[in-house]
């Protein structure tokens with residue numbers, strides 16, 4: 025209970041600081057600064073900044089507040105994963121609209137109102153060849169509707185639009201089918217399945233790297249927060265004596281743990297265990313558990329027909345890429361995730 029009391033004080037101090045910071049911004053006058061309880065009793069308290077400007081209530085969510093700290097560190101959400109240049113301007117364009125606009129433009133060669141934009145049929149996923157043509161002079165200029173990654177002139181470099189399209193499927197929790205439906209609805213060419221999975225693999229790797237980098241940044245932010253709240257270290261009552269002796273460089277922090285599943289009802293193939301720092305509300309570590317592997321699933325029939333030696337060889341080769349990392353029930357995932365997190 026004493027630990028809780030110390031943290032409540034720390035949180036209150038943090039709350040005051042946050043309010044001061046808000047007052048100094050030009051967003052608006054701070055009318056109130058509230059703490060909302062939620063989730064697991066008082067361990068999950070979130071700080072929401074409620075700002076009042078010209079009678080418009082601007083509520084900044086706890087998530088937005090948390091993300092702000094990451095902007096200085098170039099971290100944050102998945103949208104940053106691909107580090108697309110910020111000068112890109114994307115839009116859905118219907119070609120008739122575009123052609124009605126340029127119908128009044130004169131052809132640079134024959135000076136007639138006879139130019140139009142035509143889309144090519146070459147398969148490049150969502151990127152298309154767009155040709156400026158004149159009915160008198162023929163083809164004038166040709167560009168792709170999407171730049172290649174990093175505006176590269178290299179023909180072997182992929183198109184940004186395709187990469188972003190695959191990232192979009194991650195953001196909506198979809199896959200190849202959701203992207204195919206999007207292209208079907210708009211009647212435009214989409215990505216080939218093989219291209220999709222190639223890009224997907226690269227994006228997964230990038231997301232993982234970004235996730236790990238984000239955890240590093242989080243660790244720094246959490247350390248700084250504890251230092252600013254406890255400049256002389258945590259009160260002795262907070263910390264186990266053995267810890268102080270053994271782990272001087274590792275700060276003593278309080279965490280809450282929670283688990284979640286992809287689906288309800290303990291039938292989920294995927295579960296996640298999360299350790300959250302109580303002072304800042306940041307996720308400081310997580311463990312994803314999976315009882316399903318797509319490669320294993322689609323090869324099941326083939327595996328049954330193999331001899332024991334063949335199956336063993338296949339399993340050995342597949343092992344490094346297998347997605348299964350948990351054998352028990354979905355219900356046991358939360359406990360197993362906690363064990364692994366605390367084992368680190």
Ligand SMILES: [Zn+2]
Pocket residue numbers: 131132133134135136138158159160161162
């Ligand atoms: Zn012309």
Ligand SMILES: [Zn+2]
Pocket residue numbers: 317318319320321342345346347348
């Ligand atoms: Zn597998």
